[in-house]
Amino acid sequence: MLESLFTLFKRTRLLNYEQRCLDGWRATLSESAKRVLDLQLSAMRRVQRQAGGAKLCFYPGGAKVPEFRPSAPDLMVSVVTLQDSNGAVAKMMRARVYVHRGHFFSIEFPKRPDRFAEQHQIDLDSLTVASVETCVELSVSNPMESS
Numbered sequence: 308m309l310e311s312l313f314t315l316f317k318r319t320r321l322l323n324y325e326q327r328c329l330d331g332w333r334a335t336l337s338e339s340a341k342r343v344l345d346l347q348l349s350a351m352r353r354v355q356r357q358a359g360g361a362k363l364c365f366y367p368g369g370a371k372v373p374e375f376r377p378s379a380p381d382l383m384v385s386v387v388t389l390q391d392s393n394g395a396v397a398k399m400m401r402a403r404v405y406v407h408r409g410h411f412f413s414i415e416f417p418k419r420p421d422r423f424a425e426q427h428q429i430d431l432d433s434l435t436v437a438s439v440e441t442c443v444e445l446s447v448s449n450p451m452e453s454s
Contacts, residue, residue, distance in 0.1 A: 321354070324434045325363055328387045328402045328414050331436035335385065339447045346372045347411050359419040365411055374409025375445040382406045383442050387414075390437040391429040398427045399437060406445065 321329065333344055352368035375384075385404040400423050405413045416423070424431045 321363075322420075323432045324389055324400075324420065325414060327389060327434060327436055328404070331387045331439045332385045332404045335439050335441055336445065340375065340445050343373045343375060343447050344411055360421060361416045361419045363414045365413065367410060372410075373447060375406050375411075375447065376409065377443065377445075378406075378409035380408055381412075384445060385442055386440040388437045388439070389434040391427070392433045392435065398429055400434065406443075 333341060336344060347367065348365070350368050350370040350372045351365050353366040355364045355366065356362070357364060382405060383403050384406050387402045387404065389400045389402065391398040400420065401417065403415045403417075404411075405415065407413075420431055423429075
């Protein structure tokens with residue numbers, strides 16, 4: 308389902324490992340929170356890579372969509388750990404997922420993924436989700452809005 312949402316982003320298509328981070332986090336959400344995320348993603352007008360690909364920011368359009376609670380600024384809600392195909396602990400890459408004022412905002416890596424791949428001699432396309440840690444439980448501002 309999310310794959311079709313990203314065909315809307317003409318300028319930026321998610322890379323495989325970015326999509327896996329988003330999918331891994333989404334899988335941990337409640338059904339109502341998944342609906343809110345999907346609505347927010349469908350209203351996105353732009354996705355932008357910053358800091359050499361270490362930060363992926365999602366910018367909403369003008370559509371009114373439901374929000375997550377809590378709605379604090381710059382709230383790290385999850386840490387997704389990716390591993391290479393052989394599962395080596397030394398070759399794990401972590402990504403932090405942020406919500407800003409109730410809206411999904413970014414996926415951030417502590418190191419540029421291309422440098423990580425070069426350092427550990429791995430193919431970023433081979434990374435899979437090893438674990439997802441929930442840092443903040445998200446709820447929906449108004450459950451009726453997400454149905």
